[in-house]
Structures are given as structure tokens and as C-alpha cells.
Amino acid sequence: MSQTETRSRRPEPARPGRPRSARADEAILQATLELLAEEAGVAGISMEAVAARAGVGKSTVYRRWPNKERLIVDALAALKRPLPDPAGGSVRDDLLALAEAMCRERSAKHGRCLWNVLGGADKYPELLARYHREVIEPRREIIRRVLRRGVETGELRADLDVEAAIEMLVGAMTLQSRAPAATAPPEDLAERVVDTLLRGIAA
Structure with missing residues (x-):
């Protein structure tokens, strides 16, 4: 194999970018849960309202979740802890x-x-x-x-x-x-x- 072919098959280096903020994720999920608890249903939730409550830009929310349904599912999942792995004793x-x-x-x-x-x-x-x-x-x-x-x-x-x-x-x-x-x-x-x-x- 030629050196040219070898170089062409090497993976491209990762492009630098802003790392995803765990603090922003947490703020968005908590804001979603607060609004769900207050607004009596999914209809009262909007991506704009979540962004405002979380103190982030609307684009920050959309970069992580494409729509409010996906966001609500992840927020509800955050309320549940992982169930323990059964030990198998009885x-x-x-x-x-x-x-x-x-x-x-x-x-x-x-x-x-x-x-x-x-x-x-x-x-x-x-x-x-x-x-x-x-x-x-x-x-x-x-x-x-x-x-x-x-x-x-x-x-x-x-x-x-x-x-x-x-x-x-x-x-x-x-x-x-x-x-x-x-x-x-x-x-x-x-x-x-x-x-x-x-x-x-x-x-």
C-alpha cells in the first residue's frame, strides 16, 4: 500500500468545539420538570419557556433536544433512579x-x-x-x-x-x-x- 493510500485511510482529527455543559443540561431538565409540575400538562410547556426558566438561550435547548416531546421524556427519566441489579438469591x-x-x-x-x-x-x-x-x-x-x-x-x-x-x-x-x-x-x-x-x- 502506498503512503498516499495510507494517509487517505487515516481518520481525520477531531474538530475542536465547545464541550457540552452538564450544568446547562441539568438546568434545562430541572426547568422542564418545574414547568410540568406547574402547568398541568404538556400543552403548557414550550421550548422558549424552558429556556427562560433555565436561564439559557433557546438555541442551547434546541442543540440538545429537537422538540419538547423528546425533552419531556428525558426530564421524566431523570426523576427515576436506576433499579438495582437483582442479586439472584431468592x-x-x-x-x-x-x-x-x-x-x-x-x-x-x-x-x-x-x-x-x-x-x-x-x-x-x-x-x-x-x-x-x-x-x-x-x-x-x-x-x-x-x-x-x-x-x-x-x-x-x-x-x-x-x-x-x-x-x-x-x-x-x-x-x-x-x-x-x-x-x-x-x-x-x-x-x-x-x-x-x-x-x-x-x-
Whole structure:
């Protein structure tokens, strides 16, 4: 191979540019969540309003997110912590760890934002579909793996309706986000929910 051909195949050096600001990202996401909590729905959000609340230029927002639906999904995702990786000791231990993690996510802002978005789901079906696909479904898959493993090991019923069991667990924990901020859930809520669920689905 000639030197000319070798040079032509070398990757071009990276072009210098302004690094993306993590502080700006955080400010934009927080501004979006504040507006979602205040404006009672997606319709009250605009990229201009987010930029003004975050203290950045509108172009800064658009460089990161092409539209408000994409921005809202990422903002809602920022409210959720990663679920723990199941240790695999027992179905009860794994479900309890997951339920406790979901319980710790409870916040007044979380509840207002989520339910304000769900309230306008009929007008923004793609937003809700993206939220379920990119935020909710990966978390549900973690629970799904625990339940399927329990069926395989004989800890859970062979005829278990896995999806229904997921709904029961997630629904019980999610409803806590709708409770008044001053009403803290019982400390043993996760344990009670998991044990009640297991009484119905255990082998």
C-alpha cells in the first residue's frame, strides 16, 4: 500500500468545539420538570419557556433536544433512579430490593409531573409511547426477569401471569407518588406489598 493510500485511510482529527455543559443540561431538565409540575400538562410547556426558566438561550435547548416531546421524556427519566441489579438469591429478596428502590423515588414533584403528562396522553400519544419504550419498559424487564426465573426455579407458580404480577407490584409502588407530600408511606410498605403479592403467586 502506498503512503498516499495510507494517509487517505487515516481518520481525520477531531474538530475542536465547545464541550457540552452538564450544568446547562441539568438546568434545562430541572426547568422542564418545574414547568410540568406547574402547568398541568404538556400543552403548557414550550421550548422558549424552558429556556427562560433555565436561564439559557433557546438555541442551547434546541442543540440538545429537537422538540419538547423528546425533552419531556428525558426530564421524566431523570426523576427515576436506576433499579438495582437483582442479586439472584431468592425471588422475595430481589422483588423486595426492587420495590424499596421504587418506593425511594417517591416525591411530590415526581407525582405531579407524571400525572400531568398522563392526563394529556391522548393528545401526545408518541410522547407517552416513547416514555414507556425508553423509560418504563427497561425497568419492567428487570422485574420480568426475576419473575421468570422464579417460575423456572419453582419458587413461583408455573401458570404465573408475569405481566399481571408486574402491574400489581409497580402499581402499588407508583400510587405512592400521588399521595400528599406530607403523607409518608409506611417504612415497611415495600415488604408488605411484596409479601402480599407472593402469597398469591408463590408455588
